[in-house]
Amino acid sequence: MKLVTDLSVSGRPILTGEPFTPATLFRQGENGLFFDPSVAASLYTTHDGGANSVPGNPVGRIEDGSGNGNDAIQSISTMRPSYGRRPSAGLRNLVHKSQLNLDGSGLWVNNQSGTTSGASSVINDDPETTASTPFIQQISDTHYILWNVVQSSELLSGEIYRVRARIRAIGDTITAPWVVIGGTTANLTGFPITPAAGWQWVEFDLVSDGTALKLGWAGSGNNWSISTIQVERNTEASTYQRVLANGYDVTEAGMRDVYYLFNDGIDDALASTLPYLGTNATVAYASDKGATIQTGQTIGAGGFDILRDTRLFAMLVIDRALSTAETQRVTRFLETRAGGYTA
Amino acid sequence: MRITTACPAELISEANMLAMIWGQGPEDQLTYRGCNWVDEQGHTYAVASWEAAEDWDKTFLVASDAAVLENLRPDWDAGILIDMQAAARAQGVISYWTPADLPTSPPQASPGTLVLIAGLDAAEALTALGLSHATPA
Numbered sequence: 001m002k003l004v005t006d007l008s009v010s011g012r013p014i015l016t017g018e019p020f021t022p023a024t025l026f027r028q029g030e031n032g033l034f035f036d037p038s039v040a041a042s043l044y045t046t047h048d049g050g051a052n053s054v055p056g057n058p059v060g061r062i063e064d065g066s067g068n069g070n071d072a073i074q075s076i077s078t079m080r081p082s083y084g085r086r087p088s089a090g091l092r093n094l095v096h097k098s099q100l101n102l103d104g105s106g107l108w109v110n111n112q113s114g115t116t117s118g119a120s121s122v123i124n125d126d127p128e129t130t131a132s133t134p135f136i137q138q139i140s141d142t143h144y145i146l147w148n149v150v151q152s153s154e155l156l157s158g159e160i161y162r163v164r165a166r167i168r169a170i171g172d173t174i175t176a177p178w179v180v181i182g183g184t185t186a187n188l189t190g191f192p193i194t195p196a197a198g199w200q201w202v203e204f205d206l207v208s209d210g211t212a213l214k215l216g217w218a219g220s221g222n223n224w225s226i227s228t229i230q231v232e233r234n235t236e237a238s239t240y241q242r243v244l245a246n247g248y249d250v251t252e253a254g255m256r257d258v259y260y261l262f263n264d265g266i267d268d269a270l271a272s273t274l275p276y277l278g279t280n281a282t283v284a285y286a287s288d289k290g291a292t293i294q295t296g297q298t299i300g301a302g303g304f305d306i307l308r309d310t311r312l313f314a315m316l317v318i319d320r321a322l323s324t325a326e327t328q329r330v331t332r333f334l335e336t337r338a339g340g341y342t343a
Numbered sequence: 344m345r346i347t348t349a350c351p352a353e354l355i356s357e358a359n360m361l362a363m364i365w366g367q368g369p370e371d372q373l374t375y376r377g378c379n380w381v382d383e384q385g386h387t388y389a390v391a392s393w394e395a396a397e398d399w400d401k402t403f404l405v406a407s408d409a410a411v412l413e414n415l416r417p418d419w420d421a422g423i424l425i426d427m428q429a430a431a432r433a434q435g436v437i438s439y440w441t442p443a444d445l446p447t448s449p450p451q452a453s454p455g456t457l458v459l460i461a462g463l464d465a466a467e468a469l470t471a472l473g474l475s476h477a478t479p480a
Contacts, residue, residue: 046367058394077366078374078393153467212442246344246394264465266347266392 020329022284022316026066032281032318033272034066035306037259038337043083047073053083056245059261059270062306066318072272072306079269081307082262084248087255088339092232093241094154094161099227150213150231155182157210164203164237165229169195180206182213187235199227205235258339260311271303277319284322284330286313291334295321313337344399347392347460347468349452350375355389357433358457362391363425364415365403372424380474386454388474392465400439400461407435433457 022034037043043053046060053059058080064070074080155161161183167174167190174193183206190202206213213231230240241252251257261270277299284293287309299317306315314337322330350358355375362374378387396402405411409427412434416425440449441461449460449471460468469475 047370048368056394075368075370076373077368077371078362078391080393082394151463151467153464248394264345264392266390266465266469268392 020333021065022314022318022330022333023065023067025316025318025322025326025330026068030066030318030320031068031070031275031277032066033064033068033070033072033274033304033306033315034317035062035072035312035315036065036337037062037083037261037313039065040259045080047075055083055085055249055259057083059083062261062270064272070272070274072270072304074268074270079267081264081268081270081312082248083259084245084250084262084311085257085259086250086339087241087252088258089252089255090340091241091250092230092238093243093250094150094231094233095229095243096151096247098229098241098243149215149229150182152182152210152212155208155210155213157208159208159233160235161206161208161213161231161233162203162235162237163206163213163215163229163231164201164240165226166199167193167202167226168199169193169197180213180215182206182211183208203237206231256339258313258337260313261307263307263310263312265310268307269305270307271305274299274301274304274317276301277317280321281317281319282322284316284334286334286338287311291331291338293322293327293330293334313339344395344397344461345392345464345468346395346399347390347463347465347472349380349388349390349458349469349472349474351452351454351456352378352387352389353454354433354436354457357429358389360426360430361433361457363420364412364417364430367417368419369424379477380452380469381477382452382473386452387477388452390469390474392468395461400441404437404439405434407431407437 026032026034035042040054041052042063042065043059044050044061045053045057048061050060058077059082060075060080061071061073064072173195174191176188176191185204185206188204190200193200193202228240228242230237232238239252241250243250248262279296279298281297281299282293282295283297284291285308288311289309299319304317306312308315314334316330358375359372363369363371365371366374374391375389378389380388380390382388403415405415409431412427412430416422416427436455437457437459438450439459439461442463449468450456450458451473452458458472460471463471
Protein backbone atom coordinates (compact mmCIF):
# COMPACT_ATOMS: atom_id res chain seq x y z
CA MET A 1 0.00 0.00 0.00
CA LYS A 2 1.24 3.46 -0.78
CA LEU A 3 -0.11 6.43 1.06
CA VAL A 4 0.51 9.83 -0.42
CA THR A 5 -0.49 12.92 1.44
CA ASP A 6 -1.07 15.98 -0.69
CA LEU A 7 0.72 19.00 0.75
CA SER A 8 -0.56 21.46 -1.79
CA VAL A 9 -2.66 23.42 0.69
CA SER A 10 -1.04 26.79 1.15
CA GLY A 11 -1.14 28.72 4.38
CA ARG A 12 -0.85 25.58 6.47
CA PRO A 13 -0.61 26.50 10.16
CA ILE A 14 2.88 26.35 11.55
CA LEU A 15 3.26 23.38 13.83
CA THR A 16 5.31 24.09 16.88
CA GLY A 17 6.50 22.04 19.78
CA GLU A 18 6.41 18.84 17.77
CA PRO A 19 7.02 16.22 20.49
CA PHE A 20 7.26 13.17 18.27
CA THR A 21 10.36 12.04 16.45
CA PRO A 22 10.52 8.85 14.38
CA ALA A 23 13.69 7.97 16.32
CA THR A 24 11.39 6.72 19.09
CA LEU A 25 10.09 3.96 16.80
CA PHE A 26 13.41 2.15 17.21
CA ARG A 27 13.22 1.75 21.00
CA GLN A 28 12.64 -2.01 20.85
CA GLY A 29 15.79 -2.64 18.87
CA GLU A 30 14.25 -2.30 15.41
CA ASN A 31 16.66 -1.94 12.52
CA GLY A 32 16.51 0.64 9.77
CA LEU A 33 17.42 4.28 9.43
CA PHE A 34 16.11 7.76 10.09
CA PHE A 35 17.44 10.95 8.52
CA ASP A 36 16.31 14.45 9.40
CA PRO A 37 18.19 17.20 7.48
CA SER A 38 16.83 19.82 9.89
CA VAL A 39 19.38 18.47 12.39
CA ALA A 40 22.36 20.33 10.98
CA ALA A 41 24.83 18.59 13.28
CA SER A 42 24.08 15.28 11.53
CA LEU A 43 25.30 16.44 8.10
CA TYR A 44 28.91 16.55 6.93
CA THR A 45 30.49 17.86 3.76
CA THR A 46 32.49 14.72 3.05
CA HIS A 47 31.86 11.00 3.49
CA ASP A 48 34.63 10.60 6.02
CA GLY A 49 33.59 13.42 8.29
CA GLY A 50 34.83 16.89 7.53
CA ALA A 51 32.94 20.00 8.52
CA ASN A 52 29.24 20.12 9.22
CA SER A 53 27.30 21.16 6.14
CA VAL A 54 25.56 24.50 5.98
CA PRO A 55 23.01 25.47 3.32
CA GLY A 56 24.76 25.54 -0.04
CA ASN A 57 27.34 22.92 0.95
CA PRO A 58 27.50 19.37 -0.40
CA VAL A 59 26.49 16.54 1.90
CA GLY A 60 28.90 13.61 1.92
CA ARG A 61 27.48 11.99 5.04
CA ILE A 62 24.30 12.17 7.06
CA GLU A 63 24.21 10.43 10.42
CA ASP A 64 21.54 7.89 11.11
CA GLY A 65 19.18 9.11 13.82
CA SER A 66 17.72 5.65 14.50
CA GLY A 67 20.65 4.52 16.63
CA ASN A 68 21.61 1.78 14.19
CA GLY A 69 24.61 3.53 12.71
CA ASN A 70 23.31 3.20 9.15
CA ASP A 71 24.76 6.52 8.02
CA ALA A 72 24.26 7.42 4.37
CA ILE A 73 27.41 8.47 2.51
CA GLN A 74 28.69 9.57 -0.88
CA SER A 75 32.42 9.31 -1.48
CA ILE A 76 32.51 10.89 -4.97
CA SER A 77 32.56 14.69 -4.81
CA THR A 78 30.34 15.46 -7.80
CA MET A 79 27.67 13.00 -6.69
CA ARG A 80 26.94 14.60 -3.34
CA PRO A 81 23.56 16.27 -2.90
CA SER A 82 23.44 19.89 -1.78
CA TYR A 83 22.11 20.99 1.58
CA GLY A 84 19.33 23.55 1.41
CA ARG A 85 16.78 25.46 3.43
CA ARG A 86 13.73 27.44 2.42
CA PRO A 87 10.74 29.09 4.05
CA SER A 88 8.02 26.68 5.11
CA ALA A 89 5.46 28.38 2.86
CA GLY A 90 7.64 27.84 -0.19
CA LEU A 91 9.79 29.84 -2.55
CA ARG A 92 8.66 32.94 -4.39
CA ASN A 93 11.87 34.83 -5.12
CA LEU A 94 13.31 33.42 -8.32
CA VAL A 95 16.78 34.95 -8.13
CA HIS A 96 19.71 32.79 -7.16
CA LYS A 97 21.43 35.54 -5.19
CA SER A 98 19.36 38.38 -3.81
CA GLN A 99 22.26 39.70 -1.75
CA LEU A 100 25.88 38.91 -1.31
CA ASN A 101 26.87 35.82 0.53
CA LEU A 102 27.70 36.65 4.09
CA ASP A 103 31.38 36.06 3.50
CA GLY A 104 31.41 38.63 0.71
CA SER A 105 31.91 36.05 -2.02
CA GLY A 106 29.57 35.23 -4.82
CA LEU A 107 29.16 38.59 -6.45
CA TRP A 108 26.26 38.47 -8.81
CA VAL A 109 27.45 41.56 -10.64
CA ASN A 110 30.29 40.38 -12.81
CA ASN A 111 29.78 41.56 -16.33
CA GLN A 112 29.79 44.86 -18.08
CA SER A 113 28.99 46.36 -21.43
CA GLY A 114 30.26 49.45 -23.15
CA THR A 115 33.80 50.64 -22.99
CA THR A 116 34.08 51.84 -19.42
CA SER A 117 35.57 49.85 -16.65
CA GLY A 118 35.36 49.78 -12.94
CA ALA A 119 35.41 47.46 -10.00
CA SER A 120 32.56 46.33 -7.88
CA SER A 121 33.06 46.26 -4.16
CA VAL A 122 31.36 45.34 -0.95
CA ILE A 123 30.29 47.94 1.54
CA ASN A 124 29.12 47.42 5.08
CA ASP A 125 25.61 48.66 4.95
CA ASP A 126 22.27 46.96 5.19
CA PRO A 127 19.06 48.60 4.00
CA GLU A 128 17.07 46.13 6.05
CA THR A 129 18.36 47.99 9.10
CA THR A 130 19.42 44.83 10.84
CA ALA A 131 23.10 44.07 11.27
CA SER A 132 25.90 45.82 9.46
CA THR A 133 26.75 42.72 7.51
CA PRO A 134 28.25 43.14 4.06
CA PHE A 135 25.15 42.50 2.02
CA ILE A 136 25.41 45.22 -0.51
CA GLN A 137 26.96 45.25 -3.92
CA GLN A 138 28.35 48.61 -4.84
CA ILE A 139 28.99 49.22 -8.50
CA SER A 140 31.72 51.69 -9.29
CA ASP A 141 30.73 52.18 -12.86
CA THR A 142 27.81 53.08 -15.07
CA HIS A 143 27.76 50.14 -17.40
CA TYR A 144 27.57 47.05 -15.30
CA ILE A 145 25.00 44.42 -16.03
CA LEU A 146 23.72 42.07 -13.37
CA TRP A 147 23.86 39.00 -15.50
CA ASN A 148 21.89 35.93 -14.77
CA VAL A 149 19.65 37.59 -12.19
CA VAL A 150 17.19 34.88 -13.07
CA GLN A 151 18.00 31.92 -15.29
CA SER A 152 15.94 31.34 -18.40
CA SER A 153 14.73 28.02 -17.01
CA GLU A 154 12.90 29.91 -14.25
CA LEU A 155 11.03 32.26 -16.60
CA LEU A 156 8.15 31.53 -18.92
CA SER A 157 7.92 33.47 -22.15
CA GLY A 158 4.99 35.87 -22.19
CA GLU A 159 4.41 35.65 -18.42
CA ILE A 160 4.47 38.73 -16.19
CA TYR A 161 6.96 39.01 -13.34
CA ARG A 162 7.41 41.68 -10.71
CA VAL A 163 11.00 42.89 -10.29
CA ARG A 164 11.70 44.72 -7.03
CA ALA A 165 14.89 45.90 -5.36
CA ARG A 166 16.41 48.59 -3.21
CA ILE A 167 18.72 50.99 -4.98
CA ARG A 168 20.81 53.86 -3.74
CA ALA A 169 22.33 56.60 -5.88
CA ILE A 170 25.74 57.56 -4.57
CA GLY A 171 26.70 59.96 -7.33
CA ASP A 172 24.24 61.28 -9.88
CA THR A 173 20.52 60.72 -9.98
CA ILE A 174 19.37 57.36 -11.32
CA THR A 175 16.59 57.88 -13.81
CA ALA A 176 15.35 54.40 -14.67
CA PRO A 177 16.53 50.88 -15.41
CA TRP A 178 19.16 51.36 -18.04
CA VAL A 179 19.27 47.83 -19.33
CA VAL A 180 16.71 45.06 -19.08
CA ILE A 181 17.55 41.99 -21.09
CA GLY A 182 15.02 39.23 -21.02
CA GLY A 183 11.75 40.96 -21.79
CA THR A 184 9.89 44.24 -21.85
CA THR A 185 9.10 46.39 -18.85
CA ALA A 186 6.21 48.52 -17.69
CA ASN A 187 4.85 50.23 -14.59
CA LEU A 188 8.13 51.65 -13.37
CA THR A 189 7.92 53.01 -9.85
CA GLY A 190 10.52 54.48 -7.56
CA PHE A 191 12.49 56.44 -10.15
CA PRO A 192 14.22 58.82 -10.29
CA ILE A 193 16.44 58.27 -7.26
CA THR A 194 18.54 61.14 -6.02
CA PRO A 195 21.65 60.68 -3.91
CA ALA A 196 19.94 62.52 -1.10
CA ALA A 197 17.07 60.03 -1.02
CA GLY A 198 19.16 57.15 0.31
CA TRP A 199 17.92 53.62 -0.16
CA GLN A 200 14.72 53.47 -2.19
CA TRP A 201 12.46 50.66 -3.32
CA VAL A 202 12.06 50.48 -7.08
CA GLU A 203 9.95 48.06 -9.02
CA PHE A 204 8.54 47.29 -12.40
CA ASP A 205 6.70 44.59 -14.29
CA LEU A 206 8.57 42.37 -16.69
CA VAL A 207 6.96 40.49 -19.53
CA SER A 208 9.52 37.77 -20.04
CA ASP A 209 10.72 36.74 -23.47
CA GLY A 210 11.87 33.43 -22.00
CA THR A 211 15.56 34.28 -21.87
CA ALA A 212 17.67 34.93 -18.80
CA LEU A 213 16.87 38.21 -17.04
CA LYS A 214 19.75 40.66 -16.81
CA LEU A 215 19.53 44.13 -15.34
CA GLY A 216 21.60 47.26 -15.20
CA TRP A 217 21.07 50.84 -14.14
CA ALA A 218 22.49 54.13 -15.37
CA GLY A 219 24.41 56.24 -12.90
CA SER A 220 26.06 58.80 -15.14
CA GLY A 221 29.50 57.80 -14.17
CA ASN A 222 29.10 57.54 -10.43
CA ASN A 223 28.47 54.85 -7.93
CA TRP A 224 25.21 53.23 -7.10
CA SER A 225 24.24 50.26 -4.99
CA ILE A 226 21.61 47.57 -5.24
CA SER A 227 20.37 44.97 -2.81
CA THR A 228 17.38 42.86 -1.76
CA ILE A 229 16.35 42.07 -5.30
CA GLN A 230 13.24 39.97 -5.73
CA VAL A 231 11.70 38.60 -8.91
CA GLU A 232 8.42 36.76 -8.62
CA ARG A 233 5.55 35.68 -10.78
CA ASN A 234 2.56 37.94 -11.27
CA THR A 235 2.51 41.63 -10.47
CA GLU A 236 1.85 41.64 -6.76
CA ALA A 237 5.04 42.13 -4.80
CA SER A 238 5.18 40.08 -1.60
CA THR A 239 7.41 39.85 1.44
CA TYR A 240 11.08 39.81 0.58
CA GLN A 241 12.87 36.47 0.59
CA ARG A 242 16.60 36.54 1.04
CA VAL A 243 18.33 34.17 -1.38
CA LEU A 244 21.93 33.11 -0.89
CA ALA A 245 24.17 30.21 -1.87
CA ASN A 246 22.88 29.92 -5.44
CA GLY A 247 19.33 29.47 -4.25
CA TYR A 248 20.07 26.80 -1.65
CA ASP A 249 19.63 29.18 1.30
CA VAL A 250 16.33 31.06 1.21
CA THR A 251 14.87 32.70 4.30
CA GLU A 252 11.96 34.99 5.00
CA ALA A 253 11.42 37.08 8.11
CA GLY A 254 8.87 35.50 10.44
CA MET A 255 8.68 32.28 8.48
CA ARG A 256 9.77 28.88 9.74
CA ASP A 257 12.66 27.27 7.82
CA VAL A 258 12.57 23.79 6.35
CA TYR A 259 15.69 21.85 5.40
CA TYR A 260 16.35 19.42 2.58
CA LEU A 261 18.84 17.46 0.51
CA PHE A 262 18.85 18.60 -3.13
CA ASN A 263 19.21 15.94 -5.82
CA ASP A 264 20.50 17.36 -9.13
CA GLY A 265 18.83 14.52 -11.02
CA ILE A 266 22.03 13.78 -12.92
CA ASP A 267 24.44 11.82 -10.80
CA ASP A 268 23.62 12.53 -7.15
CA ALA A 269 23.16 9.66 -4.69
CA LEU A 270 23.49 9.23 -0.92
CA ALA A 271 23.39 5.62 0.15
CA SER A 272 23.17 3.69 3.39
CA THR A 273 24.31 0.09 3.59
CA LEU A 274 21.47 -1.81 5.24
CA PRO A 275 21.22 -5.37 6.51
CA TYR A 276 18.32 -7.51 5.37
CA LEU A 277 15.21 -5.86 6.82
CA GLY A 278 12.71 -8.55 5.87
CA THR A 279 9.56 -8.41 3.80
CA ASN A 280 7.38 -6.18 5.94
CA ALA A 281 9.47 -3.07 6.22
CA THR A 282 8.11 0.47 6.08
CA VAL A 283 9.65 3.26 4.01
CA ALA A 284 8.42 6.78 4.78
CA TYR A 285 9.73 10.03 3.42
CA ALA A 286 8.89 13.65 2.67
CA SER A 287 9.89 15.11 -0.70
CA ASP A 288 8.73 17.73 -3.19
CA LYS A 289 5.78 15.50 -3.95
CA GLY A 290 4.55 15.28 -0.37
CA ALA A 291 4.66 12.69 2.38
CA THR A 292 4.85 9.09 1.24
CA ILE A 293 4.52 5.95 3.38
CA GLN A 294 5.17 2.60 1.71
CA THR A 295 4.25 -0.50 3.68
CA GLY A 296 5.05 -4.18 3.18
CA GLN A 297 8.39 -3.42 1.57
CA THR A 298 11.10 -5.98 1.01
CA ILE A 299 14.47 -4.46 1.82
CA GLY A 300 17.43 -6.63 0.94
CA ALA A 301 20.92 -6.29 2.30
CA GLY A 302 23.02 -3.71 0.50
CA GLY A 303 23.00 -0.11 -0.64
CA PHE A 304 19.86 1.97 -0.17
CA ASP A 305 19.87 5.38 -1.87
CA ILE A 306 17.87 7.73 0.33
CA LEU A 307 17.37 10.53 -2.24
CA ARG A 308 13.84 10.90 -3.59
CA ASP A 309 12.54 13.38 -6.17
CA THR A 310 14.35 16.75 -6.19
CA ARG A 311 14.23 17.63 -2.48
CA LEU A 312 14.23 15.20 0.42
CA PHE A 313 13.03 16.61 3.74
CA ALA A 314 13.13 13.41 5.83
CA MET A 315 13.56 9.66 5.39
CA LEU A 316 12.56 6.73 7.60
CA VAL A 317 13.08 3.01 6.99
CA ILE A 318 12.09 0.49 9.67
CA ASP A 319 11.92 -3.29 9.63
CA ARG A 320 8.28 -3.59 10.67
CA ALA A 321 4.82 -2.26 9.99
CA LEU A 322 3.61 0.86 11.76
CA SER A 323 0.47 0.96 13.84
CA THR A 324 -2.34 3.31 12.85
CA ALA A 325 -1.32 5.76 15.55
CA GLU A 326 2.32 5.58 14.52
CA THR A 327 1.38 6.15 10.88
CA GLN A 328 -0.55 9.26 11.82
CA ARG A 329 2.33 10.64 13.84
CA VAL A 330 4.88 9.85 11.16
CA THR A 331 2.66 11.49 8.53
CA ARG A 332 2.36 14.63 10.61
CA PHE A 333 6.10 14.65 11.22
CA LEU A 334 6.83 14.37 7.50
CA GLU A 335 4.34 17.09 6.60
CA THR A 336 5.92 19.37 9.18
CA ARG A 337 9.39 18.76 7.81
CA ALA A 338 8.20 19.47 4.27
CA GLY A 339 6.59 22.71 5.41
CA GLY A 340 3.63 22.37 3.13
CA TYR A 341 5.86 22.82 0.11
CA THR A 342 4.91 21.12 -3.13
CA ALA A 343 6.67 21.19 -6.47
CA MET B 344 27.96 28.05 -9.27
CA ARG B 345 26.79 24.77 -10.71
CA ILE B 346 29.05 23.10 -13.23
CA THR B 347 27.86 20.34 -15.53
CA THR B 348 30.27 18.38 -17.68
CA ALA B 349 29.90 16.03 -20.62
CA CYS B 350 32.75 13.59 -21.04
CA PRO B 351 32.94 11.54 -24.26
CA ALA B 352 33.56 7.84 -23.81
CA GLU B 353 37.12 7.97 -25.13
CA LEU B 354 38.15 10.62 -22.58
CA ILE B 355 36.87 8.99 -19.42
CA SER B 356 40.21 7.74 -18.17
CA GLU B 357 41.91 11.11 -18.61
CA ALA B 358 38.93 13.09 -17.30
CA ASN B 359 38.85 11.01 -14.13
CA MET B 360 42.45 12.00 -13.48
CA LEU B 361 41.37 15.62 -13.73
CA ALA B 362 38.36 14.92 -11.51
CA MET B 363 40.67 13.83 -8.72
CA ILE B 364 42.46 17.17 -8.94
CA TRP B 365 39.16 19.01 -8.82
CA GLY B 366 37.69 16.75 -6.16
CA GLN B 367 38.61 15.70 -2.66
CA GLY B 368 39.96 12.18 -2.72
CA PRO B 369 40.89 9.04 -4.67
CA GLU B 370 37.22 8.08 -4.91
CA ASP B 371 36.82 10.86 -7.47
CA GLN B 372 38.56 8.68 -10.06
CA LEU B 373 35.07 7.21 -10.48
CA THR B 374 33.43 10.52 -11.35
CA TYR B 375 32.89 9.59 -14.98
CA ARG B 376 31.57 6.11 -15.56
CA GLY B 377 28.70 4.65 -17.47
CA CYS B 378 28.10 6.56 -20.70
CA ASN B 379 24.39 6.97 -20.16
CA TRP B 380 23.91 10.10 -22.25
CA VAL B 381 23.82 10.39 -26.03
CA ASP B 382 23.94 13.19 -28.60
CA GLU B 383 21.95 13.36 -31.84
CA GLN B 384 24.72 11.61 -33.72
CA GLY B 385 24.70 8.69 -31.31
CA HIS B 386 27.95 9.48 -29.51
CA THR B 387 27.82 8.54 -25.84
CA TYR B 388 28.94 10.52 -22.83
CA ALA B 389 29.31 10.31 -19.08
CA VAL B 390 28.09 13.41 -17.24
CA ALA B 391 28.71 14.95 -13.85
CA SER B 392 27.20 17.98 -12.15
CA TRP B 393 28.15 19.72 -8.94
CA GLU B 394 28.12 23.00 -7.06
CA ALA B 395 31.50 24.69 -7.21
CA ALA B 396 32.96 27.75 -5.57
CA GLU B 397 32.51 30.99 -7.48
CA ASP B 398 36.23 31.16 -8.24
CA TRP B 399 36.49 27.51 -9.17
CA ASP B 400 37.43 28.22 -12.78
CA LYS B 401 40.19 30.61 -11.79
CA THR B 402 41.68 27.94 -9.56
CA PHE B 403 41.40 24.90 -11.75
CA LEU B 404 41.14 25.91 -15.39
CA VAL B 405 44.84 26.53 -15.75
CA ALA B 406 47.21 25.71 -18.56
CA SER B 407 47.00 22.20 -19.98
CA ASP B 408 50.51 21.43 -18.91
CA ALA B 409 51.41 18.59 -16.61
CA ALA B 410 54.01 20.70 -14.83
CA VAL B 411 51.44 23.40 -14.12
CA LEU B 412 48.87 20.87 -13.00
CA GLU B 413 51.45 19.39 -10.68
CA ASN B 414 51.00 22.47 -8.54
CA LEU B 415 47.41 21.42 -8.03
CA ARG B 416 48.19 17.87 -6.94
CA PRO B 417 46.12 17.25 -3.80
CA ASP B 418 47.91 16.65 -0.52
CA TRP B 419 46.31 13.23 -0.20
CA ASP B 420 47.91 12.00 -3.42
CA ALA B 421 51.62 12.36 -2.66
CA GLY B 422 52.47 11.69 -6.30
CA ILE B 423 51.05 8.22 -6.40
CA LEU B 424 47.67 7.98 -8.07
CA ILE B 425 47.01 10.92 -10.37
CA ASP B 426 48.60 10.69 -13.80
CA MET B 427 49.29 14.35 -14.52
CA GLN B 428 50.08 13.69 -18.17
CA ALA B 429 46.65 12.16 -18.63
CA ALA B 430 45.02 14.97 -16.66
CA ALA B 431 46.78 17.50 -18.87
CA ARG B 432 45.41 15.79 -21.97
CA ALA B 433 41.90 16.18 -20.58
CA GLN B 434 42.58 19.76 -19.57
CA GLY B 435 43.77 20.48 -23.10
CA VAL B 436 40.43 19.58 -24.70
CA ILE B 437 38.17 21.50 -22.30
CA SER B 438 35.55 23.81 -23.74
CA TYR B 439 34.24 26.04 -20.94
CA TRP B 440 31.16 28.25 -21.06
CA THR B 441 29.57 30.58 -18.51
CA PRO B 442 26.62 32.98 -18.81
CA ALA B 443 29.21 35.76 -19.14
CA ASP B 444 29.84 34.38 -22.62
CA LEU B 445 26.35 35.31 -23.78
CA PRO B 446 25.18 35.96 -26.43
CA THR B 447 27.45 33.14 -27.55
CA SER B 448 25.51 29.94 -27.05
CA PRO B 449 26.87 27.11 -24.90
CA PRO B 450 28.89 24.53 -26.82
CA GLN B 451 27.27 21.22 -27.62
CA ALA B 452 28.79 17.99 -26.45
CA SER B 453 31.16 16.51 -29.01
CA PRO B 454 33.67 13.67 -29.23
CA GLY B 455 37.17 14.69 -28.32
CA THR B 456 36.01 17.60 -26.16
CA LEU B 457 35.38 17.83 -22.42
CA VAL B 458 32.60 20.41 -22.30
CA LEU B 459 31.93 22.32 -19.05
CA ILE B 460 28.81 24.45 -18.63
CA ALA B 461 28.73 26.80 -15.63
CA GLY B 462 25.86 28.76 -14.15
CA LEU B 463 22.94 26.72 -15.44
CA ASP B 464 20.99 24.14 -13.53
CA ALA B 465 21.83 20.57 -14.47
CA ALA B 466 18.78 19.88 -16.59
CA GLU B 467 19.17 23.12 -18.52
CA ALA B 468 22.86 22.42 -19.07
CA LEU B 469 22.15 18.97 -20.46
CA THR B 470 19.63 20.48 -22.88
CA ALA B 471 22.21 23.05 -23.94
CA LEU B 472 24.73 20.27 -24.44
CA GLY B 473 22.29 18.51 -26.76
CA LEU B 474 22.22 15.35 -24.68
CA SER B 475 19.41 12.98 -23.85
CA HIS B 476 19.40 9.91 -21.65
CA ALA B 477 20.43 6.83 -23.55
CA THR B 478 17.89 4.05 -23.74
CA PRO B 479 19.02 1.26 -21.42
CA ALA B 480 20.41 -1.69 -23.33
